[in-house]
Amino acid sequence: MLSRRAVITGALAASAGLRTIAQAQNPPAGGPNGNATPRTILQLQRRNIVVNGKTASVYGIRQPDGTFGITTDVGKRFRVRVENGIDEPSLIHWHGMTPPWQQDGVPGISGPPIPPGGTADYDFPLRFGGTFWMHSHQGLQEQLLMAAPLIIHDQRDRADQQEIVVMLADFSFTPPDQIFADLRKRSAMSQIAGASPRMATMTGMAQNGADAARDLNDVKYDAFLANYRTLADPEVVKVEPGGQLLLRIINASSMTNFHIELGQLRGTLIAVDGFPILPLDIRLALPRVSAAYPILALVEGERRQTGIVLAAGPAEIARVAEMAERPSPALTLDFERGLRAAKPLRPRKPDRVHTINLTGDMMRYIWSINNIVWNKDVPPLPIAAGERVELVMINRTGMSHPMHLHGHQFQVVEIDGKRFPGAVRDVVLVPPGRRVVVVFDANNPGLWAFHCHLLYHLDAGMFTTLRYV
Ligand SMILES: [Cu+2]
Numbered sequence: 001m002l003s004r005r006a007v008i009t010g011a012l013a014a015s016a017g018l019r020t021i022a023q024a025q026n027p028p029a030g031g032p033n034g035n036a037t038p039r040t041i042l043q044l045q046r047r048n049i050v051v052n053g054k055t056a057s058v059y060g061i062r063q064p065d066g067t068f069g070i071t072t073d074v075g076k077r078f079r080v081r082v083e084n085g086i087d088e089p090s091l092i093h094w095h096g097m098t099p100p101w102q103q104d105g106v107p108g109i110s111g112p113p114i115p116p117g118g119t120a121d122y123d124f125p126l127r128f129g130g131t132f133w134m135h136s137h138q139g140l141q142e143q144l145l146m147a148a149p150l151i152i153h154d155q156r157d158r159a160d161q162q163e164i165v166v167m168l169a170d171f172s173f174t175p176p177d178q179i180f181a182d183l184r185k186r187s188a189m190s191q192i193a194g195a196s197p198r199m200a201t202m203t204g205m206a207q208n209g210a211d212a213a214r215d216l217n218d219v220k221y222d223a224f225l226a227n228y229r230t231l232a233d234p235e236v237v238k239v240e241p242g243g244q245l246l247l248r249i250i251n252a253s254s255m256t257n258f259h260i261e262l263g264q265l266r267g268t269l270i271a272v273d274g275f276p277i278l279p280l281d282i283r284l285a286l287p288r289v290s291a292a293y294p295i296l297a298l299v300e301g302e303r304r305q306t307g308i309v310l311a312a313g314p315a316e317i318a319r320v321a322e323m324a325e326r327p328s329p330a331l332t333l334d335f336e337r338g339l340r341a342a343k344p345l346r347p348r349k350p351d352r353v354h355t356i357n358l359t360g361d362m363m364r365y366i367w368s369i370n371n372i373v374w375n376k377d378v379p380p381l382p383i384a385a386g387e388r389v390e391l392v393m394i395n396r397t398g399m400s401h402p403m404h405l406h407g408h409q410f411q412v413v414e415i416d417g418k419r420f421p422g423a424v425r426d427v428v429l430v431p432p433g434r435r436v437v438v439v440f441d442a443n444n445p446g447l448w449a450f451h452c453h454l455l456y457h458l459d460a461g462m463f464t465t466l467r468y469v
Contacts, residue, residue, distance in 0.1 A: 037077040039121075040070055042092070044084050044114075044136075044146065051171055051223045051230065059086060059146035061134060068167075069148030074129040074155075080122040082114060089113035089138060091120070094150060096132035096426050098407050099124040101446020106137045106406065108376065109449050109465060113138050129154025130271055131248040133167070140176035140254075142455055145169055145228075147252040156270070161244035164237050166308055168297050170253040171223040179219055180456055187365040216301035216330055218399070219255050219456070224299060224306035231322045234294075234309050241312040242288035247295065254455035257400070257429070258297035259328045261305075265293055272339060272423050286312055294320045298328040331400065331429060333415050333436070339423035345411045350390035350439060354381050358395045358403070358430060358452070358462065366460055367397075367452065373461030380447060380467035387442045387468075391450075395430040401452040401462065402429045403436075408448070410438035427453055445469050 040063060047060045062068055070080070078097070084090050091113040093105035103122050104110040114120045129152040136146035149165050157163070172179060227235045239245060247267070251258060267284025286293070290313025298305045303323045311317060360367040372378055383389050391410070393403055404427045412422030414437035430436045451463035 037079045039079045039081055040072075042070070042080055042082050042134075042148075044082065044086050044090050044092070046086055049145075049228050051173075051225070052232070054173065056171070056173060057144075059136070059141060059144045061092065061146060061148035069134060069150055071149070071151040071153070072126065073153045074126050076126055078122055078124050078126050082120045082122070084114040084116055084118050084120075087116050089115050090136050090141060090146065091138050092134050092146075093137040093406070094122075094132070094134050095404075096130070097124075097150070098127070098409070098444050101407060101444070101448060104406055104446075104448065105134075106449045109447055126152055128152070129156065131165075131250060133250045133252055135252065137449075140180065140455060140459060142252075143170075143172070143176040143179070143254040145171070145252075149248070149250055151248060157246065158244065161246045162239060163246045163248060164239075164308070164310075165248045165250065166226055166295065166297075167228075167250045167252050168256075168258060168306065169225040169228070170219070170221045170256040171225050172219065172221050174222075176254075176455075180459060183218060183456055184365045187363050216399075217256065217299065221256070224253075224256065224297070224304055226297060226306045226308050229308075231294075231306055231320045234307060234320065236292075236309045236311050236317055239286060239310045239312050241286060241290050243286050243312070245284060245286060245310070247284065249297075251297075257300040257331050257402070259300065259331075261296040261298055261307075263294055263296070265295075272425050286310070289313075290315045292317045296320070296324075298324055301327055301330050303327050331431065333429070333431060333434060336412060336422065336428065336436075337415055337418075337420070339412070341411055341421055341424045343424065344421045345388075345424065345439060345441065348388045351387035352383055353390040353392060354383075356391055356393045356403075356450075358393060358397055358401050360397045360399075360457075360460075360462065362398060365456075367457040367462035369462055369464045372464070374451075374463035375461075378464060380465040381450070383442050383466055383468045385442055385445050385468050388439060389442055390437060390439045392435065392437050393428075393430045394435045395432055398432050399454075399457075400429055400431045401454065401457060402427050404449075404451060404453045405438075405440065406449045407444045407446065408440045408442075410440040413437050413439050442468055 042061055045060045048055050049058055082092055091105050091107045102111055103124055107113040132150040134148050134150045135142045149167055223230050229235050262284055265284045292315040293310040294307050296305050296307035305324050309317055357370045359371045366373055409424050409426055411424045412428055416435050428436055445468050447465055447467045449465055451458050
């Protein structure tokens, strides 16, 4: 199964680059050119898209020429001016980047949001390449698609390959505030409906069959998008039969994990969260015959799917159903366990260990870390510059939590007591009842966010900070 299917965890963050066979892309530009890098303007906009035949007003992050997000090169500087063209405050987080902490884009942590009509400037060196993304960290704007690709070419990118960016999203016609209110209301009602107090704790939820689906996906979405489109009207990308392809898949969903299904194609996974891993048995090869190949993203635990279609040569594009034949399985750590960092962190004893209990109360839809619901008076986790820090994450709830650390790359070093030199990344999924240990070096002083990347969990309080100078 792994030979045909890669897994994307983390409504957020998981970006998997699948190197394959096909072509055409600019070679990465040469060395650092410092302040010579021209400034890129990114405009935060309201715009309309059509989903399921209905017009929806969503957000977008675009350059003046209409380009979504940024494609740039390692060694350049990230010189960006964000112009806030929407009618509420906003702030954009550069997901997976390691900027100075004041440029990290988390309102109230990195700095104040940008008021309507205001601008903010960013300027920091790009020291590594990969597939990343940017998204609003203000309120629930991410649910309204305030997100865009952030692609940094490096020496891994070959001149003879065609790059295809696929950005996935979950979509609802219901306003995000309403979705959040409904989650809280539904939780309260299921409590009244007679769940025993014991079942009311998150730990009990997973065993309750009726709630099993809910534990995987607690928001009912109207559509799942790949590059803003559904499979009823998918993006069709022209490719060459026998060509080299690099698929850059970004899961920009607020709440949804996906399995990636390559169909008849075979892919080789080369990176997660932008950072290289040793290849797994996942190759993506474009055969030399003309044909259409759907690249699908299956919603975890559901039959629904989204995706794009690769059209190799003159091929008939058949309609791909929006429903798979059977529900996809829940994500496990099997995939994570098989990842190995191409460049692991230097082995070293941790100077400090923090235990991070992922906690919550599903009945009240409250989520927390070490039973503390985030508020601005919560003290940051103490660490000191130069330390090797170990974070021991234990999920005491009935839902998976993709945990994201800002401003650093961590390495996965343990799953349920078994040590291994796992992937270097910035998000890792912690399924119910599981223990995942990551390590990182405190090499980027400041005040940093550490949180579950599921938007409504984050908003409900599964968030904390760490600080060092
Ligand atoms: Cu969560």
